[in-house]
Amino acid sequence: MPAYKAPLRDFDFVLNELIKVQDIIPGLPGYEEATQDIFTSYLEAAAQFCESELAPLNRQADEEGCQFDPSTKAVTTPPGFKEAYKQYCELGFPALDCDPAYGGQGMPKSLAFPIMEMQCSSNVAWSMYPGLSHGAYAAIHAHGTEAQKASYLPRLVDGSWTGTMCLTEPHCGTDLGLLKTRAEPKADGSYRITGTKIFISAGEHDMSDNIIHLVLARLPDAPKDVKGISLFIVPKFLADGSRNTVACGSLEHKMGIKANATAVINLDEAQGWLIGEANKGLACMFTMMNAARLGCGMQGLGIGEASFQGALAYARERLQMRALTGAKCPDKPADPIIVHPDVRRMLLTQKAYTEAGRALTALLALQLDIEDKHPDAAQRQDAADLVALLTPVAKAFMTDNGFEAANMGMQVFGGHGFIREWGMEQLVRDCRISQIYEGTNGIQAIDLLGRKVLLDQGQKLRKFTKQIHQFCQANEGNDKLAEYIAPLSRLMKDVGEVTMGIGMASLQNKDEAGAAATDYLRLIGHLTYAWLWARMAEVAHASLGKGDDAFYQAKIATGRFYMAKLFPEVHTLLARIKGGAAPLMSLDEEHFAF
Incomplete structure (x- = not known):
């Protein structure tokens, strides 16, 4: 397995030179x-932990996976x-961005996100245990x-208990309206x-003292569709220390993330407690799901970085x-393969997608912090709208690109990439699930186009593209950014026209939106990345001659x-x-047969 080294220099660039978190974060109440x-010390400690503890286990x-004992x-x-x-837990990482009222350290998401990326790069299967607990x-x-x-x-904050989310059933994945798990009220x-x-x-493991399952289920009188789903807290162990009747039935045999226990969970009149309002469980679960979708995007980013390094x-x-x-x-029998254009194509694709993804996650983390803490309600709403718009893009675009990066990393190794001992094929297998769970990437595309763009007549999209338009206007005469500004401006016009076209066509036939959705999400992904690369190039050009020129020249060349x-x-x-x-x-349908 290739050694992992946390990209601390690039974190510093994104956080402090591009997003400029220190101009905003310390001024938010509570931060x-x-x-x-503080940022530097935490990032360095996390890098040390991920490089020396997590990566060597990966x-x-x-190879060994998790072991299930059917008898116990x-x-x-x-x-x-x-x-x-x-x-x-001893290092305090589970508590990092949690509420101090419950033992948390109250740090911002802008600090937590790069630490999450490091965990995903070094050992994505392990990272899922604390990740689900945080959800x-x-x-x-x-x-x-x-x-x-x-x-x-x-x-949950100190890490002695962990958590899960229990949505999917054998007959019910994306369509939660088909959910059958039932909840019977008791007198107590x-x-x-x-x-x-x-x-x-x-779903089941030996890493914590208790596991808190968040379970979607139906009350006896609930409506049959998604409007009749409630959310329940179902602990593995009850307050008196007795074992609840919730148990692992088996572990799934998977393509990747084999070291994470992907469990079948059986609930046999297990004791649980309603969280939130009855029949409003889906809205409660989406608090966890939206965080998980950003976490999936981080998995694509992290694995892409690990594959690039290898x-x-x-x-x-x-x-x-x-x-x-x-x-x-000439002093060697052959040249290193990095001299060959096609190898450079693969390496630069990995590098370009990974560094833009890192910039996007930093942007979203800052928006989450603003949404949570900013005293101005309008700025909180603007931040919330941007996160809502770009969450499906982060999940789908970053995992698609991460999987492409992992495949390219394996290809660079040639035949050795196909051999398990080198570790590159594991990254491909581990990354593949990120395109499927927490809402498949096709579902993310429908969410973006249908709910986040068409449903509000493009209001969120216009807020976002206004930022890009203002950037393009401000740099219209900047020769150093001409290779970005002209294509960005053209794409802005194209996005406006194609969005209007889809909207009009879907009024007559809703399949038009479904047919366009996946390509539309990728289009918005490229719009976002091109804007971020233009901003990174702007910073890099302005920083030349001030030290670390090699780093900034590499940014310019990658952009x-x-x-x-x-x-x-x-x-x-x-x-x-x-x-169309x-x-x-x-x-x-019958003509699909052969």
């Missing part, structure tokens, strides 16, 4: 102590996982009663919950053939590669969108 020194944990229903995580989690914390913090918060949050105010949930990440190290060392323009290392080689995909996307629904829907 006064989140100074540059490949062997994939217990799950054992791979060697080292439990010890690493204990150290993680359970967020849902209870947002929707729980004061008694529920007092009972559960302190232990609790509920007896019966049903089976599948694909429950971190591929780059290998390309510098592997000797094969001579450069087309003549020997670059140019993105605009020349990756951004032109937008022309194909526009053509496909304009092709007819090519997809005109074939009769």
